[in-house]
Amino acid sequence: MRAFFIIVCCLSIQTVVAGNRQSQITSLPFEMVGTYVVVTVHINTSTPLRFILDSGLSNTMITEVGPADSLSLHFSDKVRIKGLGAGRTVEALVSHGNTLEVGRMRFVNQTIHLLTEDLFNLSELTGYSINGLLGSDFFQDHVVQIDYNKRRITFYESSSFEVPRGYVAVPLTIRQQKMYTEVLVKQEHGKPRKATVLLDTGAELTAWLHLYGENELTLPGKTIYGYIGEGINGPITGHFGRIPGLYVGGWKLDRPVVSFPDSATIVDMLRDEAREGTLGSQALSRFHLIFDEPNALLYLKPNHRHRRPFNYNVAGMDMIKQSEAPFLPLIYHVREGSPAHKAGIQSGDLVVTANNMNGFSTDINLLRGLMDKPTHTPLRLTLLRNGLTIEATVLMKDELGD
Known part of the structure; x- marks a missing residue:
């Protein structure tokens, strides 16, 4: 208890014991894709688009527009986007003065960046149709509550908000x-x-x-x-x-x-x-x-997830869900020296089954869950490589264990 007290003092925080009266404006549902918060957004007069809520991004960014998506933007400039990573230059078209609608919330005069090339492949990465990243403009001017248990986002008036106990x-x-x-x-x-x-x-x-x-x-x-x-x-x-x-x-x-x-x-x-x-x-x-x-x-x-163990990519391979035939998960990276590498798995392999789970029909996030947990039971994969079927056995040893 003493150590906890010391840490609390160092971080200059305080426990809130105020009442629970709140000036709610509106509430809207969201989807959880992995640990991403995904919301439906209308931009100007667009069809419904799906965005990952990204508080680390200043402005909203469109990364991909599908054949069924309808969107009208006026561009005034082109800029270079800087971020993490190394090896490539990224450009985006800039559009000012847009209106975003998320549920009943309207965000006016918004700046939007449209990537000239889809570099994130968010739809293939998540297995869901994703159009981009909803930036931190979302949090301005209001109090915003994210409830991961109920999967709801609630907006409150800042001036009269009282924090729950x-x-x-x-x-x-x-x-x-x-x-x-x-x-x-x-x-x-x-x-x-x-x-x-x-x-x-x-x-x-x-x-x-x-x-x-x-x-x-x-x-x-x-x-x-x-x-x-x-x-x-x-x-x-x-x-x-x-x-x-x-x-x-x-x-x-x-x-x-x-x-x-x-x-x-x-x-x-x-x-x-x-x-x-x-x-x-x-x-x-x-x-x-x-x-x-x-x-x-x-x-x-x-919340109830607080004490769950932290996992990592034990197998050492990364996958995306292909959006074209044969619609199987594609392994695009294998970490050198990892259990997957030792099992002979290669970049470009397609996952037909993983522990008898069908690669075609299974949510890719469930398949990733198999890769993220150390177990005494090997991970058994059926792979497709250059038209040939290959069986692989991955020993799921925890390399970070005690």
Whole structure:
């Protein structure tokens, strides 16, 4: 209890005990795809479009438009987009003065970026039709509650909002419409260290931290090196491993898997932003969240996911769901030295079955769930490679285990 008290004091938070009277404006449902929050959006007079809520992005970004989508935008400029990753230049067309409708909420005079090339493949990555990323404009001017249990987003008037009992208030710093806060990182060696992180509902990871600067963060004793994910400007590589704890608003996330990107893949961020990392959706989805951006506060308390173990890609292979025949999951990356690599699996293989689950009809997120859990029972795959059927057995050993 003493350690918890010390950590709470270090992070300058307070427990809210106010009443539960609230000035609700409206409420709308969302879908959970993995740990992404997906909402339906109308842009001007468009057909319904589906966007991932991305608090780490200043403006809304359209990444793909399908044959059945109808959308009218007027473009005034072209810009280069900077983000994480290395190896490519990204351009987007810019459209100003747009109206976005999400449920009964209307957001006027919105700036939208349209990628000139779909680099994210969000539909294939998630297995659902996704048109883009809904930026942090969504959080301006109102109090916004995200309830991952009920899968609802509720908007309140900022001026008269009263926080429900039991929430902890965490100060935010707002820069370029993005929200930052401090977390406490418990390391294997050395004292706990504060880190300023971006709150990013559009990053499907627990957190990433960089090892440079004044915070003296160190790698865990056991790490895996390889592909972490895809950034706007290219692949992100680095180490990932378990740390003893990550404290958000005084609440401990126990033994989370945290990524430590190579400096070359985060160089633009290091130059342009005063932060040490990102807190992603796999951490944020473990809390009831109330974003009070007008008053620079985040209110949170744990939900039923809070104590779930943190998993990672044990098998070491990444998949997308093909949108064209034969509509099977395509393995597009295999980490060198991983269990999948040792089993002979190659980039370009198609997954016919995984533990008798049909690759054609099974939600790709359920298939990924098989890859993310260490088990004593091998993962058995039937693969299609160059027209030939191949059987593979993957030993799901936890390389980050004690």
